[in-house]
Amino acid sequence: MQTPQVTLIVPLYNEEETLPHLIERLDAVLASFPVETEVVLVNDGSKDRTSEMINVLGLSNPKYQIVELSRNFGHPYAITAGMQYARGNEAIMILDGDLQDPPELLHDFYALIKEGYDVVYGVRKKRKENFLKVFAYAAFYRILKSISTIDMPLDSGDFSMISRRVVDLLNQMPEESRYVRGMRTWLGFNQYGYEYERQGRFAGNSKYSFKALMRLAYNGIFNFSEFPITFITRIGVISLIISLIYTGYALFMKIEHGAVPEGFTALLFTITMFGGIQLISLGIIGEYVTRIFFQSKNRPLFVVKNHIVNSKKNG
Ligand code: UDP
Ligand code: MG
Numbered sequence: 001m002q003t004p005q006v007t008l009i010v011p012l013y014n015e016e017e018t019l020p021h022l023i024e025r026l027d028a029v030l031a032s033f034p035v036e037t038e039v040v041l042v043n044d045g046s047k048d049r050t051s052e053m054i055n056v057l058g059l060s061n062p063k064y065q066i067v068e069l070s071r072n073f074g075h076p077y078a079i080t081a082g083m084q085y086a087r088g089n090e091a092i093m094i095l096d097g098d099l100q101d102p103p104e105l106l107h108d109f110y111a112l113i114k115e116g117y118d119v120v121y122g123v124r125k126k127r128k129e130n131f132l133k134v135f136a137y138a139a140f141y142r143i144l145k146s147i148s149t150i151d152m153p154l155d156s157g158d159f160s161m162i163s164r165r166v167v168d169l170l171n172q173m174p175e176e177s178r179y180v181r182g183m184r185t186w187l188g189f190n191q192y193g194y195e196y197e198r199q200g201r202f203a204g205n206s207k208y209s210f211k212a213l214m215r216l217a218y219n220g221i222f223n224f225s226e227f228p229i230t231f232i233t234r235i236g237v238i239s240l241i242i243s244l245i246y247t248g249y250a251l252f253m254k255i256e257h258g259a260v261p262e263g264f265t266a267l268l269f270t271i272t273m274f275g276g277i278q279l280i281s282l283g284i285i286g287e288y289v290t291r292i293f294f295q296s297k298n299r300p301l302f303v304v305k306n307h308i309v310n311s312k313k314n315g
Contacts, residue, residue, distance in 0.1 A: 004038040006110060007065075007088030011078030012041060012097040016048040017203035022097055023057065029103045030063065035090075035110065040065045041097075042082045045072035058308035068306040074212060076178040076219075077302045079158060083167055085307070093161040094180075099202040101159040108194065109161035118189035121153065121160035121181075124198040144220050147227035150186050152220075153193050157181060163189075176295045179219040186224070222287050229288070232281045239274070 008026065015022070030037055041054045041064060051068060058066035067085050069078065079094055086092045091113045095101040101122060112120045138155070145152045158180050162170070169187055170180075185191070208216075222228065253259045 002036050004036045004088045005090040006033075006035055006037045006106075007082075007086035007092045008037065008039045008103070008106070009079060009082030009086060009092055009094045010039065010041050010097045011044055011075055011082065012046060012050050012054070013044040013072060013075070013078070013207040014046045014048045014050060015097045015204070015207075016046075016050050016053060018098050018201075019050060019053050021202055022099055022103075025099065025103050029106050033106055033110075037106075038063055038065055038087060040067060040082045040085055042078040043068040044074070044078040045069050055306075055308065062310050064308075065310075066306070066308040067304055070303040070305040073302045074215075075158075075208065076180050076216070079180055080178060081302045081304065084171055085309075086167065089164055091161050091163050092167050094158050096159065098204070098207075100199050102196065102199065105194070105196060106161075112192050112194070113161055113163055116190060117192045118163040118166045119160060119184055119187075119191040120194055121156045121184070121191065122198075123153065123193040123195045124155045124157075125195050126197050129200060140217055140220075144217075144224070147221070147225045148182075149225060150182070152182065152185055152224070153191075156193060160184065165189075174295075174298075175223070176297075176299070176301065177219045177223055177291055178301070179216065179223050182220055182224045218287065222291060228284045232284060235277060235281075239277075 010022070010026075012019070026039055030039075041058070043051050043054060043066070054064070054066050058064050065085060065087075067081055069081060073081075082094070083092060091110065093106060093109060095103060105122070109120045141152070141154050145154055160181075162184065166184070166187055166189055170183060173183055175183065
């Protein structure tokens, strides 16, 4: 196989149900795409038959490169691994393995890259998922956009095509808490939002646990916004002003009218409320400290246990 020009990166975690259909769709797209293309399938520590299935594919079809992580590292790390192994010298495309991101958009995305864009990302017009999830996502992206230090696009995930020079830059970013869509936006260059209709998952359930989804949201907020810290300062300043005014008022009442303020309930309420605010503030600072802690360890972002490329098996 010649050096590929484009690499498709697909992270997989327990996708045995969807896999045969995914491969079918990918093969059909590749057959109609006149550019030398490889697919990097990243197995993110699946516990089902995903590993067996992709190994068979990797050994028989040189278009497929297989990267297996030593355990489940999580979606952003699987993508990161894929980007480090991608050989496409013009561009890479990231898509989910559950067929929510149509591989057929390869043609349109590539055409835009050829027009001179460095990043073409999918913007979800409609989400075919349950109401609560749609609402939560919409709210999160809007909040993040309003507090973020960079201009975060709305309703877009990791589904994108990225030029080689931007992939090289992403690969050089050593961030431990990886919010890939944010890092991609942070890099700048010419970016294009491509509207598409996001399908429902082809089979199985979402592989993102609630915990993983929360971590992703936290990573977006804490890595791309100073809002949490300024928020603490603002609450502090507001409380101080209120308390000064109230102290002045209480002193005035005592001196002028000899009245001592009453209100044990109000006191109790104030103490518990500020106890809560202080603990939340500590937690927010803790978030930053934890990030510094993990970053300072300088651990590799992922560990690969098996790699198949061009029908040759290494390691
Ligand atoms: N995925 C992964 N590691 C994980 C969770 C998910 O590689 O720990 C993959 C998954 O197999 C899929 C993609 O990431 O190809 C997106 O995950 P999913 O569809 O479950 O997320 P959702 O669409 O529900 O946000
Ligand atoms: Mg999905």
